[in-house]
Amino acid sequence: MNFIRTLGAATLVYVRRMGVMGVFLLKTFFYVFIPPLKLTRILKQIRFIGLQSSSVILLTGGFTGMVLGFQGFYSLNRFGSDAFLGPMVGLALIKELGPVLSALMVTGRAGSAITAEIGIMRISEQVDALELMGLNPYRYLIVPNLLAVVISMPLLTAIFDVVGILGGYLVGVKMLGVSGGIYFGEMTSYVDIKDIMEGLYKSLTFGVIIIWVCCYKGFYTGIFTGFGAEGVSKATTQAVVMSSVLILVWDYVMTSLLF
Amino acid sequence: MIKIDDLHKKFDGKDVLRGVSLEVRKGEVIALIGGSGSGKSVFLKHVVGLMKPDRGRVIVDGMDMSDLRGRDLTKLRDRLGFLFQGGALFDSMTVFENVAFPLKEKTLMNNELIRERVFNELEHVGLEGSEYKYPSQISGGMVKRAALARALVMDPEIMLFDEPTTGLDPVIGAAILSLIDSCHKRLSFTGIIVTHEIPKVFDIVERVAMLHEGIIWADDTPEKLMSSSEPIVNAFVGESINGIIRHQTANTMVQG
Numbered sequence: 001m002n003f004i005r006t007l008g009a010a011t012l013v014y015v016r017r018m019g020v021m022g023v024f025l026l027k028t029f030f031y032v033f034i035p036p037l038k039l040t041r042i043l044k045q046i047r048f049i050g051l052q053s054s055s056v057i058l059l060t061g062g063f064t065g066m067v068l069g070f071q072g073f074y075s076l077n078r079f080g081s082d083a084f085l086g087p088m089v090g091l092a093l094i095k096e097l098g099p100v101l102s103a104l105m106v107t108g109r110a111g112s113a114i115t116a117e118i119g120i121m122r123i124s125e126q127v128d129a130l131e132l133m134g135l136n137p138y139r140y141l142i143v144p145n146l147l148a149v150v151i152s153m154p155l156l157t158a159i160f161d162v163v164g165i166l167g168g169y170l171v172g173v174k175m176l177g178v179s180g181g182i183y184f185g186e187m188t189s190y191v192d193i194k195d196i197m198e199g200l201y202k203s204l205t206f207g208v209i210i211i212w213v214c215c216y217k218g219f220y221t222g223i224f225t226g227f228g229a230e231g232v233s234k235a236t237t238q239a240v241v242m243s244s245v246l247i248l249v250w251d252y253v254m255t256s257l258l259f
Numbered sequence: 260m261i262k263i264d265d266l267h268k269k270f271d272g273k274d275v276l277r278g279v280s281l282e283v284r285k286g287e288v289i290a291l292i293g294g295s296g297s298g299k300s301v302f303l304k305h306v307v308g309l310m311k312p313d314r315g316r317v318i319v320d321g322m323d324m325s326d327l328r329g330r331d332l333t334k335l336r337d338r339l340g341f342l343f344q345g346g347a348l349f350d351s352m353t354v355f356e357n358v359a360f361p362l363k364e365k366t367l368m369n370n371e372l373i374r375e376r377v378f379n380e381l382e383h384v385g386l387e388g389s390e391y392k393y394p395s396q397i398s399g400g401m402v403k404r405a406a407l408a409r410a411l412v413m414d415p416e417i418m419l420f421d422e423p424t425t426g427l428d429p430v431i432g433a434a435i436l437s438l439i440d441s442c443h444k445r446l447s448f449t450g451i452i453v454t455h456e457i458p459k460v461f462d463i464v465e466r467v468a469m470l471h472e473g474i475i476w477a478d479d480t481p482e483k484l485m486s487s488s489e490p491i492v493n494a495f496v497g498e499s500i501n502g503i504i505r506h507q508t509a510n511t512m513v514q515g
């Protein structure tokens with residue numbers, strides 16, 4: 001009987017938290033459309049989420065493309081189809097790896113920092129101070145992050161894709177001897193605008209997931225995740241794990257919907 | 260001005276407030292004392308609407324805080340000032356930016372006027388020369404004074420102080436209380452000071468309420484409370500005073 005009671009109580013806690021999380025997202029979307037927008041803060045967050053993530057995106061994009069160049073070449077070469085290396089690298093990056101890996105990089109670099117920042121503001125009562133000044137914490141802390149990620153994520157993904165394709169070119173064409181004309185020629189034949197839009201939709205929705213989860217975890221630090229420095233540390237870990245898992249799950253959902 | 264009626268609050272099944280009733284008249288400043296964990300800060304958060312009561316009502320200037328939402332709540336909060344226990348200064352902003360923040364966000368004042376107003380307020384709390392320092396670069400007492408300047412910069416009608424002297428040495432603590440007193444004389448706000456600073460706080464308040472076991476155990480003038488024969492009040496107020504006397508005597512002996 002006690003087991004059932006405990007199970008029921010735990011289920012109720014989870015259902016309630018899911019509800020709070022859902023309401024958090026709805027409120028964030030609501031305040032996006034309520035002026036005034038905090039332009040300076042949005043620009044600051046674009047710099048933080050977008051510009052300052054570009055070096056890690058360049059590195060991971062480049063090396064992912066190079067690995068794809070190697071792996072693709074050796075697999076395709078077995079069937080004498082190494083001419084399709086360009087489309088393979090292009091499609092893999094544009095449809096899947098670009099959006100997913102960029103989102104995971106942004107989660108690790110910017111999402112965790114956003115959770116920690118809002119979490120520290122929560123435990124040191126800075127969020128309460130905002131509220132007591134009659135200022136809306138969503139408008140000041142969450143909405144600028146959402147708008148910044150909506151602008152930054154597709155651009156970061158595009159950079160990842162381009163650098164990845166160049167990385168594949170470097171390995172496939174310059175090192176393994178595939179013709180440069182064929183690499184790009186076949187790519188333009190097989191990759192069309194629908195594939196590019198699929199990547200774009202994915203990167204946009206992944207960005208929303210990152211900000212939703214990371215801001216939510218920070219905002220409810222000390223309420224759902226324990227107090228003090230330990231609470232912030234737990235919130236940050238949970239935010240990164242939950243965002244990453246949700247990105248991969250949502251990737252599957254999007255792929256099956258857009259297939 | 261502030262009326263709390265039968266306020267109840269539970270956390271994890273444990274009663275923290277069990278029917279608190281208290282009234283603060285316009286322009287009056289009262290002290291709320293009580294042991295650690297007696298629910299003083301929880302009480303204060305109900306007054307400003309940061310927490311919702313399980314039962315009972317908090318009426319501020321005729322409005323029930325539980326019923327207020329959106330713009331009505333914002334309007335009322337514009338008339339409130341709150342000094343947090345830890346100051347709650349925005350740590351990514353300088354002292355100047357912290358004090359200027361509510362003016363920038365809530366008024367149409369131009370930068371020159373804001374600058375003048377902020378410098379004026381910082382001068383009142385004795386923080387000239389620290390305007391461009393970050394909260395992490397100044398002492399605990401200075402953080403409290405900067406937070407006080409930020410809370411007072413919008414000329415609030417109601418000021419709530421959550422343990423304004425906690426963590427400060429006795430000299431700085433006394434200076435903060437005297438600053439609160441001078442600000443009250445200058446701005447005539449209605450106030451509640453949650454504190455352990457007994458008997459120093461008795462010099463600057465008209466009434467003292469004691470929170471014990473989730474209810475207002477005593478509510479009287481400082482003089483009457485100090486001479487109270489009620490065992491709990493006597494134990495709390497008397498022990499606090501005796502403790503200070505013992506501490507001062509020990510200090511004198513050491514110095515002697």
